[in-house]
Amino acid sequence: MFDLSLSKEQKMVKDSFSKLVKDLIADNAHEMDEAGEIPVSAVQKAWELGCSVSGVPEEFGGYGMEDSPILSALVLEELAYGDMAYAVAVTAPSLFITPINDMGTEDQKKALLPNACTDDYHVYTMAMCEPHFGADAVSLKTTAEKKNGSYILNGVKCFAPCASQAEKMLVSASLDGENNLFVVEKGAAGLTISEKEKNLGLYSLETNTVTLENCEVPADARIGGDKGVDYDRVLARSRVAMASMAAGMCRCSLDIVKQYAVEREQFGEPIAHRQSIAFMIAEMAYETDAIRLMAWQAASRLEAGKSAKREAYLAKLYAGEMAMKICDYGVQILGGHGYIREMNVERLYRNARSIACVEALSMA
Amino acid sequence: MFDLSLSKEQKMVKDSFSKLVKDLIADNAHEMDEAGEIPVSAVQKAWELGCSVSGVPEEFGGYGMEDSPILSALVLEELAYGDMAYAVAVTAPSLFITPINDMGTEDQKKALLPNACTDDYHVYTMAMCEPHFGADAVSLKTTAEKKNGSYILNGVKCFAPCASQAEKMLVSASLDGENNLFVVEKGAAGLTISEKEKNLGLYSLETNTVTLENCEVPADARIGGDKGVDYDRVLARSRVAMASMAAGMCRCSLDIVKQYAVEREQFGEPIAHRQSIAFMIAEMAYETDAIRLMAWQAASRLEAGKSAKREAYLAKLYAGEMAMKICDYGVQILGGHGYIREMNVERLYRNARSIACVEALSMA
């Protein structure tokens, strides 16, 4: 049936991440943002809750639970409610693990998953975005060329989360017009990783530009072997992740203004008594719901093994537009105070824009 | 200098049309709309104020005043403030007279203007729009082909104002990829004019579908002779007209809600005391100003003989979007009452959509 109630397990996982964020992140997100880094310990604590590995079979080092996009969506919303940069850093390994666990050959799973699914957090990631005008995840400029048994990768990637510390990363590239994912190892010849990129938001998250110049990878580096990956599904899972993080940010902005608007008095009354403010807050509330529901709808189809191409595409599109609008309202309602970086709405305003501008920062 | 003040003449003309509309149209627009026709006498009275002929030299039957797009913009706003259907009916002859007076050859002026510039209103018009999906005034499907001295016209036009009663009309057609205007006479062979079209709005205005099947017109039917017309200028003048009529409709909707909102009481107070209502009205006010100013800006350039391609294009685009928004607000503020056809906001809601959907219903 159509059901919006969480199962016991979903509730439990959601609550544990919610508590983690409350304890570790909520009060530190701004400092992390200013400092430009996330404490390793905070990442490790989330990792220990098994966010990226729970869906991996035990033989490959995971918990052997169901690979659940819905559960990931719940987790990502909770993490991003605390801070999106944190959510991306914590789940970056999902960008590597999920596609392999989902679409890799048995050999690839055996070879690649165990090292990524260890008790300690190690960085594994994906390089998907490209820096040029009109960049598009479905028409990649990065190319892969088959050459005596191996593949030669050429192209430039940007916004690759934590790439500089990654043991391995997946790189999306076009092979004879077909989009594929390839495993590239740290220090591979022809692989250059930039300094930390400077971005509009997500100050505490390291992202890097990844340059591939005739970077040669072996034949078995192509995920899914000769038939490649279901690229639409890869994008769909990453788009559900983006939408879920958007829902988390919007909920955070909403909670801040709800409190501020009833406490802040102007003209002798709380500003919440003014329809212009109150109606903005009402809109923030139902649009946040809408973003979440759209992410869940796409996740439901993925969970059922169906195509969610349309649903995930629309969910990310909607989330990209609405998250900006909602987080803009967040700053507007706080007025001058919202323009100050100490106030979390300020960070949300910058981070929210990433949903529309960037692709594949995490996987649901 | 940059100047927003009206000259004595501009003020005088504006006031006379404003008074005419107040006396003849304001209280009758709804009945005209329901009846589906405009009293000839009402059109004749406006005609006698010289709306379409003032800029035509006396030798051709006009008043010999300056051909002033700005003055036309002022007139069209006042007429549309009363009713857009009325504004179009009254100024339909401008669609014929203005391009000829502006860009016709001396012979064409001599031959065509005097009959159109008589003391009595006679219908002259233009057929510009086309009924197909993706129709575009700059990429016409209607074609003109040169054939031993004359031109053969083929194509279908729609929303031609008052075409069924027109003595003559200008038809836009593509000649070897160049957009041109051709004079087509009433009853020309190959010319078919439909019954009155049924439209979303402008119920009282007759518009017709005009079909041209191998309709042959003489060589001198091509406005501007061999060099043709400055088609961009034709479109620019018609777009200023559309934007000006939009400003008139928006001002009318604004005036209605201003009065209603302070008189209508709910929850023990006028609804104007609620920010959600009051802020909508504020927005209606400055967007109406914006539409007018953009029309005036384009008109100023046209008046100075400069190209207003960009300004007129943006003015119509903006007017098309904003007129719909403003007239939607008009209905919304009146609530259930705004949904009743007796209320003028209802008619404005329907008519406003024409600005974006239709081209060349009048000329500034």
Add this chain to the structure above:
Amino acid sequence: MINLELPDYLDNLKTQMKGFAEGLLRPIARKYDEAEHTYPVELDVLKGMPVMSRPKKKAGEEKPKKGAERKNGSNMSQAVTVESICWGDVGLMLSIPGAGLGNAAIVAVATDEQMERFGSKWAAMAITEPGSGSDAGSIQTTAVLDGDEWVLNGEKIFVTCADRCDAVVVWANVDPSAGKAGIKSFIVEKGTPGFTLEKLEHKLGIRASDTGTFFLKDCRIPKDNILGSAEVKKSTEGFKGVMKTFDNTRPMVASMSNGVAGASLEFLKQKMEEAGIALDYNENTNNVSAMQKEYYMMEANLEAMRLLTYKASWMADEKIFNNVEASMSKAKAGRAGTLITQKVCELLGSMGFTREHLAEKWMRDSKILDIFEGTGQIQHLIVARNILKLSRNELK
């Protein structure tokens, strides 16, 4: 467990209702838009169609047969049904015999005896008065108990199905001194002396629907025709109870908007495809045509409208208090639906301004859905008061 996919039986219901709407309603949509107020005889076949049936028990409460999965309740079925029918035509949907908003009110609060007496009647809803639109609490119509009868006096406007209905659920105040607390709803049957239909309104849209004005002059109805208790409580609980009707009807109006907007979008999509403009939900919107981007954004909004409506309906089925979500669904669907139908006309250009196609009609029809059963502004007010925990005096 979270699952936002419609179960097969609801998918089938949707298909079935859409087929019915396409076969029966679409062909006559324009006819009755132009023949304003004329009763669509074609709808006779629908008499007693269970659009407005009594809610099932809470989904959970039905003991499922062994292994049988839980099913969604009647509100979800209604959301799917209403949307599909309004995809056909909302004016005609409002003209379906027995599917009046009054029926929804009866279904919501009637006793079994009243269900017995009125369940099969076509019941309209009369709340609004010349002086009270959004402010339902300020209605002036009175009901005075005289022996075994209520005596009603007042004027009611904007009554849907005014001409065709068999009975009208009339809101009246039994104790004006008690203010809102005195407001109750009564079932007044057509033909009752003193109950007269004054006029029918000419409207922007939903012209197939007969919206009218009623006068009640010393109109006497049986004592048992009151819906709910006659007792006037000190608190405004009673009034809140009456207002609760809206928690059922608002998601229904949202569903109507989903249906109209869906019809409009589908027409645009068809024209785009005929013109070779494909929709592959693939390329970045920065690299597609204006037409495609506008379409994608509108379809995303339709999904949002629909899911918010499903949420409110699902909560009702699960017996979760859905007052806020009901208003959220209507606030979003009412507004976004209107904007979608307007935008589609813009994108259709000349095809969007002619009555040769239905796009222009959908832009007129959809507008009422952001107005009746509480304007978008009222919905925002309800949502904001709830989430900000403000009284009606704090947030006016």
Add this chain to the structure above:
Amino acid sequence: MINLELPDYLDNLKTQMKGFAEGLLRPIARKYDEAEHTYPVELDVLKGMPVMSRPKKKAGEEKPKKGAERKNGSNMSQAVTVESICWGDVGLMLSIPGAGLGNAAIVAVATDEQMERFGSKWAAMAITEPGSGSDAGSIQTTAVLDGDEWVLNGEKIFVTCADRCDAVVVWANVDPSAGKAGIKSFIVEKGTPGFTLEKLEHKLGIRASDTGTFFLKDCRIPKDNILGSAEVKKSTEGFKGVMKTFDNTRPMVASMSNGVAGASLEFLKQKMEEAGIALDYNENTNNVSAMQKEYYMMEANLEAMRLLTYKASWMADEKIFNNVEASMSKAKAGRAGTLITQKVCELLGSMGFTREHLAEKWMRDSKILDIFEGTGQIQHLIVARNILKLSRNELK
């Protein structure tokens, strides 16, 4: 006679100022965005630049030489100048020595003597307090006349140029019992005992600008440092007078927004053209690419913002009361400018999220322009009260 074309001399002024902005400001825009609060020494050359000069006589009043056409006044020049400079960088514009909002206030109401004493000083504006943002009437800072000196006490936040200015125009109440009527503005020079800069704020944007908090503790200033009359009128005329400052500064803030939005759009246009996406203002927007349609719509909005700003400025030059139009220009420009800069980042995709380009910065900078000098909500309130003729108690 109606003419909305800028006269050549204003066009030239625009070109000149844009050239200056391109040569001097753009190259250092990013540098001082990252070196937050550091004074841009490169701006020293601008000391005394007449951004904030005394308004000319009413355009009409200047006896024009025979045949010389009437010229626009100083407000129009300012609108053009401010937009062009902010096209370069708004944070740096706010850092131009002597171009503070306090200077605008001085220019607006100072006596000739005061112009003499303070005209050349860099004057910041201190209105907001922790407890009073939009509600300027509720400020708690007090000024008590003690002999030949005013004694000021209070706290001021969000003061632009707090660190760099020579003096601050401080709003204080000389008679709290009289409420708003007691509010006057005073010129407090840096270094005055009891006048301390408490801290500088880290902000979303305009980081080149040093926004700070001041404490005033028994701060004594000469009696003549009061702007306008010291008399407390029964009515709130006096306060209205102080508020009138905004009629000058609001169109100026609107101009800032026009500049930032213009810069953002121009960058997008350049990228589009490099990618071969032409803008010919010709085809129907239903037949262009999404990128083109979005661009056209944004450019149309920029024209609207600009023309509303010109209107308010022209009225000021013509000595026509422009209170409503000043708020209209800021309401529109502040909001639309923010939306444009956000949308441009969306359309730039990855180029819109990196600090390698300025688009992301413009999206941060523009946001303040819908907030300071009165939020968009306050502007709508002012406009609505005026056109609906409602008091502040009727429309709160």
